[in-house]
Each structure stands twice: as structure tokens, then as C-alpha cells.
Amino acid sequence: MANQTLDDTDLQILQCLIDNSLRSHKEIGQLVHLSGQAVGARVRRLHDLGVIDGYTLRWNPDKIGQTVHAFVTVFMKSNTAHTAFLSFARSRPEIIEVHRVSGEGCYWMRVRLSGGGALNALLDEVLAYGNYKLSLSIEMVK
Amino acid sequence: MANQTLDDTDLQILQCLIDNSLRSHKEIGQLVHLSGQAVGARVRRLHDLGVIDGYTLRWNPDKIGQTVHAFVTVFMKSNTAHTAFLSFARSRPEIIEVHRVSGEGCYWMRVRLSGGGALNALLDEVLAYGNYKLSLSIEMVK
DNA sequence: TTCATTTACTTTCATAGTGAAAGGAAATCG
DNA sequence: CGATTTCCTTTCACTATGAAAGTAAATGAA
Numbered sequence: 001m002a003n004q005t006l007d008d009t010d011l012q013i014l015q016c017l018i019d020n021s022l023r024s025h026k027e028i029g030q031l032v033h034l035s036g037q038a039v040g041a042r043v044r045r046l047h048d049l050g051v052i053d054g055y056t057l058r059w060n061p062d063k064i065g066q067t068v069h070a071f072v073t074v075f076m077k078s079n080t081a082h083t084a085f086l087s088f089a090r091s092r093p094e095i096i097e098v099h100r101v102s103g104e105g106c107y108w109m110r111v112r113l114s115g116g117g118a119l120n121a122l123l124d125e126v127l128a129y130g131n132y133k134l135s136l137s138i139e140m141v142k
Numbered sequence: 143m144a145n146q147t148l149d150d151t152d153l154q155i156l157q158c159l160i161d162n163s164l165r166s167h168k169e170i171g172q173l174v175h176l177s178g179q180a181v182g183a184r185v186r187r188l189h190d191l192g193v194i195d196g197y198t199l200r201w202n203p204d205k206i207g208q209t210v211h212a213f214v215t216v217f218m219k220s221n222t223a224h225t226a227f228l229s230f231a232r233s234r235p236e237i238i239e240v241h242r243v244s245g246e247g248c249y250w251m252r253v254r255l256s257g258g259g260a261l262n263a264l265l266d267e268v269l270a271y272g273n274y275k276l277s278l279s280i281e282m283v284k
Numbered sequence: 285t286t287c288a289t290t291t292a293c294t295t296t297c298a299t300a301g302t303g304a305a306a307g308g309a310a311a312t313c314g
Numbered sequence: 315c316g317a318t319t320t321c322c323t324t325t326c327a328c329t330a331t332g333a334a335a336g337t338a339a340a341t342g343a344a
Binding site: 006011014017018019020021022049050051052053054055056057058059060063064069071073086089090095096097098099100101102103104105107108109133134135136137138139140141142 | 160161194196197206215237238242245247249276278279280281282
């Protein structure tokens, strides 16, 4: 296999697919001056290199009733609570994303819920592991 | 057009596509007991209803050298800085996502950068609009 | 230099996925 | 009761795809 590095064409293809992963290789090929098959080969390489992890949707949670979008910074109350907290976080589908962070708090997470009641219930459960700070997203402006 | 509501099958299809948007309609159809074409029609409806916004990639920014992933909460220093800050944020490709928030600060944003130097430079610019709090993502654990 | 190898591409071809159209079954409604 | 609507299936034509074969340029060794 070739060089581990990506050239400009690879990045262009990547950007193009991030924008719309259904674009055909042929169409992308016209942009980057390659045949569709050559684009296909590069996409496969991006996959092999681990640059591309998978294909997914851009979608609208509030259209299925998940109107609350919030960010929660968690401050663990003890050193032993970490693994328990992690398995809790992983088990909850309303917790979309969790990061171990340095700076403010120990963990940061993004949650999506159907309303204030659900948020209240979730935060109550978080309290078992530590304190938190909450930011509600009013609008995603970018 | 039909009812505005989505049934369980629609949600199953949605979940399936979020997991892997390249799955064929036929394969999804086998899961939800429909023909591929019926799945296609429902996917089109999800599009029309605005539930599905587009198709994109799950990918790995650190593989292209963007190794720093950070969350920045911004506290505006004046009421007039908002629009300027927004156009600044929108113009910077390293600022991936921006939300207006209630709770901690005025805005929350996610940034991806090539290293500490770039982060330092970006934060310097943010200081023109207000103060900030920074959290570095050590690892995305979910 | 010359020949062999590698890399990355194009073209060709067989296969699979797609949307459009036509037709059918069940539910709704006057 | 028949008409309409909704949602589905089947069929069909078209397009996108990956595999294979062939080509051209670059690299490297004798």
C-alpha cells in the first residue's frame, strides 16, 4: 500500500463526502478530475486508513419530539464513581455523546430529551455520581 | 400527504440509517418487513418532513492532523458583540459547531485544531468578543 | 542506460441499488 | 354501497458500483 499521507485530492473528496455522502463517485470525479472508479479507489483507501469511519445521517431530533438539547458538565464526587458513571452514560440513549475533559469538570456530555421532565429525571440520576453544570442550547447557530 | 406522525417502522428505518446510511433499502426492508421500494418511499417522506436533513460521514479528524478537540464557553463582554462574534465564528472552519446557550455563558462552541499553537491563536481572537472557559477533550468515551 | 517493478490511473463489463409506474388490498367516508 | 385514499408489491429502465484488464509514468536495481 502507498504512502500514509493524503494529498489535496483526497481531502477534497473527503470534504465533498462530508457535505453529502450520497454524491456519486462519478460526480466527485468531475470536480477533482478523475474517473469515478479512481475516486472509488481513493474512498476505499480513506476507509482503510481509518479516516472514514462510516456513513450516517444529518437529521433533526426535534422533529421526532426530542426538543431539548443540553450540555452537561459533570464533576465526579469520588474517584471510584468513574466506571459506574461511564456505564450509566453508555446505557442511556438520551446521552448522545460523552467526553473525558480537562478544564471544567471531569466529563462533558450532550443530551437530547423530550422535555423538561425528562431532563430533570436524568439530572437526578447524574447526581448519584457527582455534581453538574447545565447549559441548554437555545439555538444551534452553526 | 399522510399523517405528520411517524410510526415505529419509520423510527426503525431512521435508526438503521443513522447507524449506516449506505444500507440498501432492500436490506432495511428485510428488517422491517417491507419491500425495498416501500422503504425508499418512507425515506423520501422522512426527507420531505425534514427529519432527514442530509447524508454525511462519520470520520476521524485526528487522522488528518486535527488532534486537538476542545469545547469553549464564551461570555460576551458587551451586548453589541454578538453579531460580530457570530460572523467571526461562522467564518472559521476550525469552529465546527456553535450554540447560543442559557446557563453557563452566552455561546458554546466545539473547535478542532492541529495543535496548541492554533488553539492559542484562536482563543486570542475570541478575547476580542469576550471571555471564555476552555475544556479540552481528552477522549470521546461515547 | 535498460529492464523490472510499482503506483495510480482509465476503460470495460457484470451486478446490484434506485425511482417511476402500474396495479392491488385494506381502510375511510359520503 | 361505491368512491377515494393510503400504503403496499411487482415490474422495469437506468445509474452507480467494484472487479478486472490494460496503460502510462515513476522508481529502483543491474
